Amino acid sequence: MVFVNFAKNKFNMKKILLFSIFLTGLFTVQAQKYFTKTGHIWFHSEAPLETIEAHNYQSTGILDSKTGEMVFKVMMTGFQFEKALMQQHFNEKYVESDKFPESTFKGKITNFENIDFSENGTYATQVEGQLTIHGVTQPVKTAGTVEVKSGKILAKSTFQVAVEDYKIKIPAGVKDNIAKILDIHVDITYEPMAR
Amino acid sequence: MKKLLLSLTALCLSNLIFAQEDLLDLLDETLAKEAPVTEYTMNTFKAVRIVNSHSTEMPVKNDMQFIISHRFGRLDQGWRDFFGIDNADMRIGIEYGIFDWWSAGFGRSSVGGTIDLYTRLKILRQSKGAKNIPVTMVWYSNMGFNTKPQSAELDKVHRLSYAHQLLISRKFTRDFSFQVMPTYVHQNIVPTPNDKNDVFAVGFGARYLITRSVSLNLEYFQPTTKREDGELYTGSLAFGIDIETGGHVFQVTLSNSTGMIEQFYLSNNTGQWWDKEIRLGFNINRNITFSGKKKKTKEPGY
Numbered sequence: 032m033v034f035v036n037f038a039k040n041k042f043n044m045k046k047i048l049l050f051s052i053f054l055t056g057l058f059t060v061q062a063q064k065y066f067t068k069t070g071h072i073w074f075h076s077e078a079p080l081e082t083i084e085a086h087n088y089q090s091t092g093i094l095d096s097k098t099g100e101m102v103f104k105v106m107m108t109g110f111q112f113e114k115a116l117m118q119q120h121f122n123e124k125y126v127e128s129d130k131f132p133e134s135t136f137k138g139k140i141t142n143f144e145n146i147d148f149s150e151n152g153t154y155a156t157q158v159e160g161q162l163t164i165h166g167v168t169q170p171v172k173t174a175g176t177v178e179v180k181s182g183k184i185l186a187k188s189t190f191q192v193a194v195e196d197y198k199i200k201i202p203a204g205v206k207d208n209i210a211k212i213l214d215i216h217v218d219i220t221y222e223p224m225a226r
Numbered sequence: 227m228k229k230l231l232l233s234l235t236a237l238c239l240s241n242l243i244f245a246q247e248d249l250l251d252l253l254d255e256t257l258a259k260e261a262p263v264t265e266y267t268m269n270t271f272k273a274v275r276i277v278n279s280h281s282t283e284m285p286v287k288n289d290m291q292f293i294i295s296h297r298f299g300r301l302d303q304g305w306r307d308f309f310g311i312d313n314a315d316m317r318i319g320i321e322y323g324i325f326d327w328w329s330a331g332f333g334r335s336s337v338g339g340t341i342d343l344y345t346r347l348k349i350l351r352q353s354k355g356a357k358n359i360p361v362t363m364v365w366y367s368n369m370g371f372n373t374k375p376q377s378a379e380l381d382k383v384h385r386l387s388y389a390h391q392l393l394i395s396r397k398f399t400r401d402f403s404f405q406v407m408p409t410y411v412h413q414n415i416v417p418t419p420n421d422k423n424d425v426f427a428v429g430f431g432a433r434y435l436i437t438r439s440v441s442l443n444l445e446y447f448q449p450t451t452k453r454e455d456g457e458l459y460t461g462s463l464a465f466g467i468d469i470e471t472g473g474h475v476f477q478v479t480l481s482n483s484t485g486m487i488e489q490f491y492l493s494n495n496t497g498q499w500w501d502k503e504i505r506l507g508f509n510i511n512r513n514i515t516f517s518g519k520k521k522k523t524k525e526p527g528y
Contacts, residue, residue, distance in 0.1 A: 064252075100249050123268070
């Protein structure tokens with residue numbers, strides 16, 4: 032009945048799309064996508080002279096529980112540093128945010144079959160994918176956890192990147208201030224994607 | 227019925243497309259529906275000065291800029307006074323960020339032993355996204371106080387001079403920024419009867435980034451006020467190279483003026499470029515952070 036009414040309406044792609052998504056949801060209960068735009072990603076650099084930490088609380092991402100696929104997108108200017116000068120230099124000199132405004136990750140939870148997204152619990156995960164920073168893409172492999180908690184998914188992981196791999200040059204003058212290898216921490220709470 | 231069929235087909239098709247959709251594209255689409263955020267422009271200039279003039283960069287809250295500047299004698303004097311290095315005018319000063327948008331500073335110049343007090347207010351910030359503002363705008367006002375002995379006929383008030391300026395800048399590309407500076411200088415006393423107490427000028431400044439740590443700067447002020455004899459005041463032309471090394475910005479300059487505050491390089495400038503009255507100089511900018519901004523930090527969960 033609903034369907035007939037729908038057909039009487041104007042030819043509206045949006046509605047059709049919405050309806051089809053709704054149908055997809057009906058037929059495959061588990062085919063759920065999870066979304067965040069307030070993900071917390073931060074990095075930690077420990078060098079002889081200085082410890083630098085920068086936090087980004089506006090990381091965005093989608094996790095597809097049907098395929099285990101996950102993507103992230105992070106605006107580089109969104110990283111907050113303890114000192115304003117660090118933030119300026121990070122954007123202008125190191126990651127060149129004007130040229131490469133965002134970093135992305137496209138990957139997959141390789142053992143996602145082990146995760147029951149419909150029930151609360153914590154699972155160890157293996158994640159593999161492609162990380163793009165400063166316009167350079169490198170493969171990344173890491174371990175993490177996924178916690179399913181009343182419909183939300185809490186994902187955590189830590190991994191290391193060598194700044195050299197991403198063609199980020201550190202001048203000799205500050206080599207004791209900036210670490211060659213950074214720890215990257217990911218702490219995300221996904222919510223079911225609103226449809 | 228036809229319509230129903232059509233929509234069914236479309237439905238199946240869209241389902242198919244949807245299933246094959248790239249997750250990154252989906253993320254882009256989803257974010258496009260969200261309210262846009264404002265993105266503020268950073269790094270319009272490397273230092274708080276272009277050469278002589280202020281740039282629209284200001285020390286952020288609780289940061290202090292410590293600036294030592296020298297302008298040497300005429301380059302064309304050769305070895306006799308070591309290309310002017312034997313004679314130096316200098317200024318030493320600090321500028322403190324009270325808030326990100328409000329700073330205050332003072333300095334002392336060797337010319338006239340002048341102490342200058344100044345304040346700057348950021349009125350606009352260049353941004354795009356939710357708030358689209360094409361330029362950064364800063365108001366700048368100073369007061370100069372001459373501390374050298376003066377003749378008994380003069381009052382204390384004759385020691386004072388003022389400058390007011392609007393700094394309007396735009397970062398056009400990553401490398402290129404441009405600034406316009408309408409300026410007004412008032413001196414309570416002038417050196418000769420030919421001089422005016424009030425001088426208006428328009429300044430232009432630009433920077434071009436040649437490497438990520440080095441930029442070329444150019445600055446020119448054209449006074450629009452004529453002296454009593456009908457001649458325009460001499461324009462101030464200056465080149466600079468900014469070399470940034472972490473906490474310092476070194477600026478090597480070539481200019482035709484001696485003083486480093488508006489009262490000197492606009493109202494009392496006599497150096498003529500075409501008469502080879504060019505002077506070497508430098509500014510050393512040191513940034514000192516008094517307290518790190520307290521950002522909300524979570525305990526690392528890993």
